[in-house]
Amino acid sequence: MRIARLEVIWLKVPLVTPFRTxxxxxxxxxxxxxxxxxxxxxxGWAECAAExxxxxxxxxxxxxxxxxxxxxxxxxxxxxxxxxxxxxATALEPVTGNYMAKHVIETAVLDAELKEAGWSFGHHxxxxxxxxxAGVSVGIMDxxxxxLDHVERYLxxxxxxxxxxxxxxxxxxxxxxxxxxxxxxxxxxxxxxxxYTLADAAQLARLDPFDLLLIEQPLPTDDIRGHxxxxxxxxxxxxxxxxxxxxxxxxxxxxxxxxxxINIKPARVGGxxxxxxxxxxxxxxxxxxxxxxxxxxxxxxxxxxxxxxxxGFVLPGxxxxxxxxxxxxxxxxxxxxxxxVAVPTGPGIGIEVLPDAVAEVTISRSDVDLTG
Numbered sequence: 001m002r003i004a005r006l007e008v009i010w011l012k013v014p015l016v017t018p019f020r021t022x023x024x025x026x027x028x029x030x031x032x033x034x035x036x037x038x039x040x041x042x043x044g045w046a047e048c049a050a051e052x053x054x055x056x057x058x059x060x061x062x063x064x065x066x067x068x069x070x071x072x073x074x075x076x077x078x079x080x081x082x083x084x085x086x087x088x089a090t091a092l093e094p095v096t097g098n099y100m101a102k103h104v105i106e107t108a109v110l111d112a113e114l115k116e117a118g119w120s121f122g123h124h125x126x127x128x129x130x131x132x133x134a135g136v137s138v139g140i141m142d143x144x145x146x147x148l149d150h151v152e153r154y155l156x157x158x159x160x161x162x163x164x165x166x167x168x169x170x171x172x173x174x175x176x177x178x179x180x181x182x183x184x185x186x187x188x189x190x191x192x193x194x195x196y197t198l199a200d201a202a203q204l205a206r207l208d209p210f211d212l213l214l215i216e217q218p219l220p221t222d223d224i225r226g227h228x229x230x231x232x233x234x235x236x237x238x239x240x241x242x243x244x245x246x247x248x249x250x251x252x253x254x255x256x257x258x259x260x261x262i263n264i265k266p267a268r269v270g271g272x273x274x275x276x277x278x279x280x281x282x283x284x285x286x287x288x289x290x291x292x293x294x295x296x297x298x299x300x301x302x303x304x305x306x307x308x309x310x311x312g313f314v315l316p317g318x319x320x321x322x323x324x325x326x327x328x329x330x331x332x333x334x335x336x337x338x339x340x341v342a343v344p345t346g347p348g349i350g351i352e353v354l355p356d357a358v359a360e361v362t363i364s365r366s367d368v369d370l371t372g
Contacts (some may be wrong), residue, residue: 044112135161298331
């Protein structure tokens, strides 16, 4: 494969409702797409999952674009017609970190490669399911009644698992209210987005009576030891998210008993091939995994759904229907059917990008210089 053209397309997609976490509140999905065209005319698509500001992670959208243009693309062009998705990670290894930038270019290459071969993401990654159970992430609200209204609506729509975003001051009371209103039968978990420290262990232990599936990333990203200690102080299973940026990180966390569950986000680990390695390590060690989300459009959601169809993904993920976040997606929408979403079966990411829908939310688009 050889790259003939590479475009960066910046989008601002309105959200159905604002989405608040411990990092802040989003009213739109700001992102950029990469459109990669090969010399054979095949087009690969990918979506950058970074946010506008470096709050969730050290990466942010502007930085990802700059790294993509200055550091990553030239290294892939140097491969000439020997470029394959399997060679991307090695070619980009000299560039430290920048996993979200690496993810978006590797995914575009992989999409084009699989389209040329006539294979779907699911087939390539090893999917064993035709549809995957869908959970939904519920942001921090202004009041408990507002929270309960949102949870009720999502349960009525058929979502199989509820995830509550929490932060200091919005944790035990919110969880208690949901349990009291909807009972112990619903699958319920919480996500702290690293908002606590080990000094908050006693407060987090107050969540134990509510029989949660897990507590996601309670402590800072670099505090693996703290998570291992916390796991001995609470009975709610600790799940790592931001702390896992590679298969090596996953192996270390498992060896240190720092987690009993892992949330695999392909964008955070550099791409779907590394995500599959993390899945394999977790399965070998008896650690369940699930696929998290970053409010992706259909371009990013489609390969996530395919990944979630691998055998080790035994918990419902954040692979919600399109209308959870967007009134109009930029692809054919993902639809909830009896609590599940279908795994795309078409070549590559398996779903068509809608040019008119993309144009409606495009801020700018520009070519990446391929002349070196």
